[in-house]
Structure formats: structure tokens, C-alpha cells
Amino acid sequence: MTTQLADSSVVSEETVQSVSTYKTHSGQLTPKEILSWLPANATPAQQDSAIQAHIKPGKIHYSSRPDTLHLPGHKPGKSLMTVSLPTYYKESFFSKSPLFHPELPGGRLGVAGDPVPYTLASDNLITGVLLGCFVLATLAFSKSQRFIYRQVKDFFFAPRIGTTTITETSTEVRYQMFFVLQTCLLLTINFFFFTRTFVSDTFTIDQFKIMGVNLGVVVAYYVFKFVAYWFTGWVFFDSKKTEQWLKSFIFLVSTEGVLLFPVVLLLVYFDLPIQSTFIYTAFVIILVKILSFYKSYSIFFKRIGAILQFILYFCALEIMPLAALWGALIMISNYLKINF
Numbered sequence: 001m002t003t004q005l006a007d008s009s010v011v012s013e014e015t016v017q018s019v020s021t022y023k024t025h026s027g028q029l030t031p032k033e034i035l036s037w038l039p040a041n042a043t044p045a046q047q048d049s050a051i052q053a054h055i056k057p058g059k060i061h062y063s064s065r066p067d068t069l070h071l072p073g074h075k076p077g078k079s080l081m082t083v084s085l086p087t088y089y090k091e092s093f094f095s096k097s098p099l100f101h102p103e104l105p106g107g108r109l110g111v112a113g114d115p116v117p118y119t120l121a122s123d124n125l126i127t128g129v130l131l132g133c134f135v136l137a138t139l140a141f142s143k144s145q146r147f148i149y150r151q152v153k154d155f156f157f158a159p160r161i162g163t164t165t166i167t168e169t170s171t172e173v174r175y176q177m178f179f180v181l182q183t184c185l186l187l188t189i190n191f192f193f194f195t196r197t198f199v200s201d202t203f204t205i206d207q208f209k210i211m212g213v214n215l216g217v218v219v220a221y222y223v224f225k226f227v228a229y230w231f232t233g234w235v236f237f238d239s240k241k242t243e244q245w246l247k248s249f250i251f252l253v254s255t256e257g258v259l260l261f262p263v264v265l266l267l268v269y270f271d272l273p274i275q276s277t278f279i280y281t282a283f284v285i286i287l288v289k290i291l292s293f294y295k296s297y298s299i300f301f302k303r304i305g306a307i308l309q310f311i312l313y314f315c316a317l318e319i320m321p322l323a324a325l326w327g328a329l330i331m332i333s334n335y336l337k338i339n340f
Helices: 008-022 031-037 044-054 124-143 145-156 170-198 207-236 239-269 274-301 307-336
Strands: none
Touching: 031 044, 124 145, 124 170, 124 239, 145 239, 170 207, 170 239, 170 274, 170 307, 207 239, 207 307, 239 274, 274 307
């Protein structure tokens, strides 16, 4: 052939004639044999025409012989093409298995690994709460630096009688209430880790509900102390001294939360041993009690000289409520834990 023609029909006729004159055959040919007769520069259209001219598809004849692949002594199986065949013949235990259906998902490849255990460090709620406390504490500290400095100065250097005092603004009071709430929250998280280590790690309710109950108890503890201080000052002391002591009390509670924040972060995210956390927390609480001892003595009993009354006052409003708080939290944990 000299040139390639654009008309496929002409190409097909010439290809068929050249192939038929080149070879004679008997029986069914394979596409490889037909393509071997063509020249090397044959186009795809010429190859397709040559194959269609020599290979004719025939009808498919299925075997009508019975299936003999059955157990000896049993009847041959029935054809699945039978319409009246019961469902249990067509469906088997593996009929819906993804291993027999490539179009269905086949599951995970390989061997599943061990699941990652749950920790509070990976919990989104705890992370969000601690991150929010850090951001709000930083914002409150930056907005009320003068107020905090004035509180520290008034705590250690009591103003003289008759000196004009600067009242707090509403924004400063809100920041201080936030620090008090942060103290309650951090004490709750600390006690939850203590309970999970020394009491039990399985409870009848969700862990966040347990933390919510403990948080309510701690908040009630500080509210009770505030009311008790106000009532005692209203009965036994004058209003100015009572107001001065209540401001100092709120400042001490806020300072306690600031001191507990680093150890809670180490406990949650860096697996600080609970023994070290307990020692640090006890140190902070004892330090706050010592400062409370000093401040209440300098406000109420320094000029009176009644040591016995001061000891009774301090034990009744500081030591006993703290012991009652510890006992209440332990009792709630023992009541909610699961006994095996």
C-alpha cells in the first residue's frame, strides 16, 4: 500500500483483501496472528478492520448438563436462575460479606492498634476552661495592676484610722470575683485528681458531673465563710474593720488561685506526680492561713490583746470550715464511687 486513505471503508476492504491473499487459515484465529500479517506501519483503523473481518462473535451456549459438584448421596443443587427458588437457597451466611462484594468497603487493612487512653489533657472542655482562665487572668491583671498593687500595700501596711480609702470600681470588683471563681475551679480539679488516685477512678456518674458537684461544694464553702465573717464582724466588731477584713479575705482567695494555676497546668499536661501536687497545694493553703492569721490579728485583736478569743475566732472561722470542706468532699467521693 502506498498511501493511507481517509475513508475507513476503503481501508478495510484493501486490508481484508491483502490479508486474505497473504494467508489462508482454518479455524478461529487470534488477534495476535491477524496483526502479525499486517505491515508495521498499519494504522489502528486498519488493525481494527482486519480483526473484525476474520473474527466473528458467536452465540454463547450454556451447558445443559446437571451439576455434579455435590456431596455423594445428596441430590444435585438447584440453579439460582429458577424464579421459584426459596430465599434461603439464594442467600447464605457470606452473601452480604464485603469480602465477597468488591463494591462494598472491606474494612481496615492490617491489624488495629491499641486505642489511646483518655486523659484530661486531651479533653477539649478542660483545655478550653484552662485556656480561658489563662487569657482572662492575663487580661484582668493587665487592666487592674494599680488595684492589685494597692491591695498588696494595704494588706501588709494597714492604713491609719481616719485615712481616706479608695473604693473599688465595678470593673475591679468583677475581676476580683473572676479570680475567686478561678480559685474554686482549680481546687476542684486538684481534688478530682486526688480522688482518682487515692479513692477510686470509677464512679456512678460522669466525671464532669462529679467535678460540677465538687465545684458547687467549694463555692458554697467560700460563700459560707464570707457570710460568717460578715455576721461575726457585725456582732462583735465595727463595720469599718469588718469591711477591711472582707476585702483582705477576697484578696487572699484570689491570690490562692493565682498560686495554684501553675501546678494545675503541670498536673494536667505534664503528668506531675499527685504527691508533689498535694504537697504544693497544702503549702499554698497553709501559707494563706498564716496570712489570714496575721491579717485578722492585726485588724481585730492587736489592740485588744485577747489571745484566747483570737484563737477561738480563728479556729471557728478558718480551721473548722476547712476540715468540714475536706470531709464533705471525701464523703461525696466515697458515696459516688463504684465498689467492686
